[in-house]
Amino acid sequence: MASKVFKASMSTKTAPIAIIGAGPCGLTLARLLERQKVDYVIYERDESATSANAGGSLDIHEATGQAALRKAGLWDAFRKEARWEDDRFTVYDKFGKQHLDIKSNGGVDEAGRPEIDRKALRQILLDSVPQEKIRWGSTLKAVKMHKAGSPALEFTSGATAEGFKLVVGTDGAWSKVRSMITQAKPEYSGRTYVEAQITEENPLFKSVLDKFGHGTASLLAGASQMIVQRQGNGWYRVYFGIQAPEHYVGRELDSASVDALRKSLLSDFYSDWAEEPKDYIRRADHFRSWPLYHLPVESQKWATVPGLALAGDAAHLALPNGEGVNCAMWDAMELAKSIETYGLDKLDDAVREYEKDLLVRGKAHIEDGIQLGNLMSHETGPAALVKAFQENDF
Structure with missing residues (x-):
């Protein structure tokens, strides 16, 4: 029996952009494209908005995650869920003695790096895009390139989708889209x-x-x-x-x-x-x-592949360093801006321009994660991390 072929939107016209993954990165990109009146479709492996383990709490930074939320017109919705009182980082030794207690906002309300549950952030973003543009229960198996150069999607269900001008992989650590751009693996x-x-x-x-x-x-x-x-x-x-x-x-x-x-x-x-x-x-x-x-630090160098782009962990998976979701939302904002600048007829140029800074910040992001991991596990216990914070290395 022939496999099902997805249309990329509810209309008969194929959406020009497919976003793989409905996490904070993919949804931020979708929201920004929505505001730019650029059509898209999201494919998400979760069966519904409530089926995933949404993870812990995130601190959202002013120049990156917060900037993306403002650009997306979601600042007021974020403020209702954000917890400025949890903008606090403390360090202890194994005996329970405290060595550091800092707040990035300096005691100023609605400044610094407020916390928000990942689930709450995702819901804000989900509520900001038309639900008919999300294909739940769509687990990507592979990306194939037609001879003409356009990408086609194959799903584990046997369904396929094609006709896109651009496929954006925001599909996380084990990205299927990444494998079409670079051989680098986590x-x-x-x-x-x-x-x-x-x-x-x-x-x-x-x-x-x-x-x-x-x-x-x-x-x-x-x-x-x-x-x-x-x-x-x-x-x-x-x-x-x-x-x-x-x-x-x-x-x-x-x-x-x-x-x-x-x-x-x-x-x-x-x-x-x-x-x-x-x-x-x-x-x-x-x-x-x-x-x-x-991802290896040296992974942050690749040639632009027509019809494909990466953002978030799919592009620069790093060890925990407080920047992951912020860097991902920043990626989404920068890619949307480049698409707006170049237009749908020059999407490859838009991606090429976007990747210039993406690869630079991706390398720095991975390096920061490794550095923080080494500080967290330093043989001196809390001393090395405390010194780094006191010297503003983080």
């Missing part, structure tokens, strides 16, 4: 985050609230770290950062494997920590693993 960093939650029902909640309050706290002790981050609903995500083989922690964790993981963390990674943070391992819930990957 590398495992040697570090894994094990995520857990401390909700209001948890007996630990009151002590965690009293100790850390608002914002994000990093507890550092060389190869092992903990990050405690307040969420929009008031409870906390905890990330246990360890240096371990890539598949040390399984992706699917049942109760038996969680019990084994707790024992391993306590004996192999946090045995000499104070009892209070060790209790987070013993009593937090909802464990899941996040192996940390990044």
Whole structure:
């Protein structure tokens, strides 16, 4: 039976631009194109807006993420969800002694780097684009190029879509679009985050609230770290950062494997920590693993491929450094601006101009992630990171 061929819009006319991925990057681009009256379609692997694990809290920076939201006409919607009170970063050692406590806004309301839950940010962006332009449940299998040079999309369902002037890959770490532009692949960093939650029902909640309050706290002790981050609903995500083989922690964790993981963390990674943070391992819930990957620094050089573009993690996957979503939204803003400047008849020129700065900031973004990761896991514990902040290196 012949596979289904998607039309790229609800009308009989094919949209000129396909966006792969409905995360903050892809949705920011869609919103900006919507304001420029440029037609597009989004293909997203999630079955619906509510089916994904939306992740933790994000700090949105003035010159990048905030600038993109203002350009998109979404600043007021963002303000309603943003948490300026969580613009706070603290550093502790493994015994619970505090070494740093900073706020980027200097105590000024609606300044600095407010936090917002990833889920809330995504919803703001989703609400700003016509829902009929999103193809939910569309997992991209491959991108193929026709002899004429136009890209065609193949999905795991067997469906295909074609007729686009430009396909933009905002499809994250394991981007299918990227493979048509560069052979670079993400590398495992040697570090894994094990995520857990401390909700209001948890007996630990009151002590965690009293100790850390608002914002994000990093507890550092060389190869092992903990990050405690307040969420929009008031409870906390905890990330246990360890240096371990890539598949040390399984992706699917049942109760038996969680019990084994707790024992391993306590004996192999946090045995000499104070009892209070060790209790987070013993009593937090909802464990899941996040192996940390990044693209090679040298990956940020490629020739423009007609009909294709990358943005966000698809272009410059980096280790956590507070810039990921901001850099992604900045990419979206810059690509939309270049499309507006050059027009739909010169999209390859628009992408070529956009990539000049994309590759520069992508390289810097990856380097920053590696540098911060090294500081977070420095043998001196918190001293190296504290010094870097005091010297304004971050």
